[in-house]
Amino acid sequence: xxKQTASKNLAGIDWAEQEFACSPLPDKRLLKRLVLMxxxxxxxxxxxxPQACGSWSRSKAAYRFFDHDSVEPEAILAGHVxxxxxxxxxxxVVLCLQDTxxxxxxxxxxxxxxxxxxxxxxxxxxxxxxxxxxVSAAGQPLGVVHARSWARTTATFGRSSNARNRTPRPQKExxxxxxxxQACQRLAPQCPQTMLVNVGDREGDMYDxxxxxxxPSSNPAVHCLIRAQHNRRVAHPQQYLxxxxxxxxxxxxxxxxVPAKEGRPARLAQLAVRFTRVQLTPPCLKENxxxxxxxxxxxxxxxxxxxxxxxxxxxxxxxxVETFQExxxxxxxxxQRWQIEVLHKVLKSGCQIEQRQLQTVARLRRVLMVxxxxxxxxxxxxxxARETPEGPASDWLSCQEWQALAAYMQQGKxxxxxxxxxxxxxxxxxxxxxxxxxxDGEPGPIVVWRGLSQLKMLTQAWKRFAKNNCG
Numbered sequence: 001x002x003k004q005t006a007s008k009n010l011a012g013i014d015w016a017e018q019e020f021a022c023s024p025l026p027d028k029r030l031l032k033r034l035v036l037m038x039x040x041x042x043x044x045x046x047x048x049x050p051q052a053c054g055s056w057s058r059s060k061a062a063y064r065f066f067d068h069d070s071v072e073p074e075a076i077l078a079g080h081v082x083x084x085x086x087x088x089x090x091x092x093v094v095l096c097l098q099d100t101x102x103x104x105x106x107x108x109x110x111x112x113x114x115x116x117x118x119x120x121x122x123x124x125x126x127x128x129x130x131x132x133x134x135v136s137a138a139g140q141p142l143g144v145v146h147a148r149s150w151a152r153t154t155a156t157f158g159r160s161s162n163a164r165n166r167t168p169r170p171q172k173e174x175x176x177x178x179x180x181x182q183a184c185q186r187l188a189p190q191c192p193q194t195m196l197v198n199v200g201d202r203e204g205d206m207y208d209x210x211x212x213x214x215x216p217s218s219n220p221a222v223h224c225l226i227r228a229q230h231n232r233r234v235a236h237p238q239q240y241l242x243x244x245x246x247x248x249x250x251x252x253x254x255x256x257x258v259p260a261k262e263g264r265p266a267r268l269a270q271l272a273v274r275f276t277r278v279q280l281t282p283p284c285l286k287e288n289x290x291x292x293x294x295x296x297x298x299x300x301x302x303x304x305x306x307x308x309x310x311x312x313x314x315x316x317x318x319x320x321v322e323t324f325q326e327x328x329x330x331x332x333x334x335x336q337r338w339q340i341e342v343l344h345k346v347l348k349s350g351c352q353i354e355q356r357q358l359q360t361v362a363r364l365r366r367v368l369m370v371x372x373x374x375x376x377x378x379x380x381x382x383x384x385a386r387e388t389p390e391g392p393a394s395d396w397l398s399c400q401e402w403q404a405l406a407a408y409m410q411q412g413k414x415x416x417x418x419x420x421x422x423x424x425x426x427x428x429x430x431x432x433x434x435x436x437x438x439x440d441g442e443p444g445p446i447v448v449w450r451g452l453s454q455l456k457m458l459t460q461a462w463k464r465f466a467k468n469n470c471g
Contacts, residue, residue, distance in 0.1 A: 095137060105127065117152070396421055397418075404462035
């Protein structure tokens with residue numbers, strides 16, 4: 001891969017050209033179509049394909065693209081991955097957040113190739129998506145570096161644990177965690193000044209994953225940070241990981257902001273932090289393997305508000321944790337994991353990915369890659385408004401877009417200079433239904449998404465009737 005230089009300019013159609021310019025598609029016309037579709041999708045985020053494309057000819061071309069057998073989903077994403085590498089190269093630490101989400105296509109049962117996504121195997125049909133989102137240590141989304149989607153088969157769904165144990169690792173669904181780590185290891189040589197930390201939730205607590213990260217052949221710039229699920233045996237007097245952590249003294253207290261979720265407001269949690277070096281003994285099915293030396297961190301909330309479950313994070317990492325500051329760093333990095341959940345939420349609520357009707361799983365897997373990149377762009381805009389609020393909106397919106405937005409919201413002529421990205425984001429959110437009251441906090445990606453859809457119509461009117469466009 002040829003490494004691109006980092007660029008903040010994601011304005012207008014330029015952002016789509018930047019993200020997909022290096023996608024290895026078999027025909028230049030397909031690449032041009034990919035750029036046009038991505039722009040259409042971002043400007044009409046909640047619309048169906050015909051409505052987003054705006055004409056029958058462009059809609060027909062989009063459907064042909066998604067039906068093209070020579071277009072692999074990984075090839076669609078490859079250009080964005082390379083553009084992401086350019087942004088990663090200027091970042092000392094990049095957190096690669098991986099997680100899985102189900103995509104429910106039960107309302108479209110005639111779609112060919114769907115599989116069960118719940119225990120109700122006959123009625124709840126869809127796909128699974130596992131992707132890896134790269135973010136800076138401060139939380140700025142840099143891009144999607146790996147994504148894989150698949151459908152379960154009824155033949156293998158619900159197999160016994162014995163049958164799963166006999167299945168080779170590459171054929172198991174849990175291979176997705178290994179795939180993400182290996183993708184990071186392939187990317188690491190292309191950003192040698194950057195340390196990559198692969199971050200996963202409890203489902204990723206696998207002995208094989210830690211073993212792969214610690215293997216002598218692994219890139220030393222790639223590490224793991226996983227929330228522990230299993231109370232593993234350890235080569236210590238306490239014998240088990242939970243007891244080993246509980247035996248450590250509290251090294252200090254850390255405050256972590258917990259985002260709002262499922263009707264619960266955001267809050268500030270105070271966590272007691274413990275840490276220690278541990279030697280994990282291999283599980284019973286791998287008794288011939290050597291123990292693994294890792295570092296464990298526990299972050300425990302003593303008391304939470306009524307109706308809220310106190311936080312208890314037990315983290316395992318291949319990175320040394322020898323001080324309280326290093327332990328706090330790992331906890332704060334894990335706290336960024338919620339951003340992969342935000343990406344999935346934007347993908348479903350903003351892109352309406354579960355409403356796509358493309359008749360086959362192969363077509364859905366292709367459109368999914370386009371929508372993933374569009375969802376990332378909205379997340380990036382929201383985060384930039386919080387991290388670099390004084391930056392110019394021209395880094396994210398075209399000249400006509402920010403002029404039309406400012407003129408409409410201020411009921412007059414637009415300023416000579418672009419507004420700040422913070423101001424532009426709030427205006428976009430207001431177009432999407434955000435009330436902008438003092439008590440409302442910062443707008444989220446969903447209202448920004450709706451605002452971008454309204455901005456398209458404003459910009460079209462501005463181009464037609466405004467007299468002082470940019471040269």
